[in-house]
Amino acid sequence: MLNRLLCAAIFACAPVTFAQTLHRSGPAADRLDLVILADGYRAGDRDDFEAEADRVLDALRSTEPFASYMPLMNVHRGFRASGSSGSSANNAYGTQFSGGFFSSRLRASRVTLLLADAVRAGGEADAVLVILNASRRGGTATGNTCYVSSGAGARVALHELGHAIGRLGDEYSSFSGTPTLTRAQLAQIYPNLTTESTRARLPWSDWVASSTRVPATLFTSGVSAYSGGGAYSNGIYRPRRSCRMRTDTPGYCEVCRQHLVVAIHRRANPLRLQVTGSGSSRRARLVGSMPDSAWATRWSGVQGQGLEARVPAGVNASVVVEDRTPWVRGGALRATLRYRFDARTGAGGPVAGGGTTQIGRVVGVSSRLRVRQRPTTASSILGHLLPGATVQVLGPAEGGFYPIAWNGGTGYVGRNFVSLQSSAVGLTSVVGRWR
């Protein structure tokens, strides 16, 4: 709703902008929508911007995990002409270099207009990249919006998208500014940084080979704990010697790649369960834009084969389907790649922490709201929520119940007692772990 109000307010007075979808894999509600916008390009410079946006798209298509997960992404391009060229407070969104001559930080001053254009160009605008027409190198990310100068190019754009899409931290050890967060804060916020340096306590221990030294020495290769990250040179560790989040190397490290895959799943609903036919010839089939071989299925109540099963009317059946990717390790993270569907109705969605995650508030109960183990009043009670409590809604309602985050797992509460907060949460700048 907020999105629509913003657009309506700005449509009235805005000069013409152009929006194009460069890559479409499905409806915005079911995909990660990336929007690339222009700033500091005059009307006559539009070709230059389009070529720059194409280079970013090419980089996405040739860099994992994006290359493999383009079937869960949409990429849009939006153009608003600026009155002047380059870094300036007077260009379309007021994007300019900030923080002194040596700083490569970029910041926009007209963020409301920028976000409204992003929504106009790309539906849900899960991530926004602004390309500034300037030869000086620069890039910055704030929440799910990031900036890059044309002089810095597509590789730096990928680094900034690591922040904006994956909520990844910088793995470099120094930069021209001063770190604004402590090491402990960085480690808490970013999944690719830690203050721990023992194998058992590393957040990415699933990726460390038994023969690898932890912490890393000068001669270590592979995933370990390498000193330096978040603009500190010591007291904080990163997973690899080099990574897109540290240097100009082309690829992301295993840990960053893993969190990008999870982030894509958390914003996408990759599958639907189509139920066709009637009586004893009723069939259920999972359909999506990823190759069928990407999925592992576990049918309950019926004998299923791969993505398909015969589900005679009246039979109580369901399917749990999981992305087979070897790029995500560990129980909690793998759970975000898992979806469950009711094979009688076709209803379903992420099992935990994925897809349309939203914040809700407990309303309409006088004393307390029951949290149940399964989406039925017959299932056991895990605990209670007080009126006004904030909950994290993990997916669409199933049988009148919302799945919510509960003690590290999933619980279910009656949907009529949860008021979902604005659907524009995807547009607010949130620094922190994305759930």
Ligand SMILES: [Zn+2]
């Ligand atoms: Zn990394």
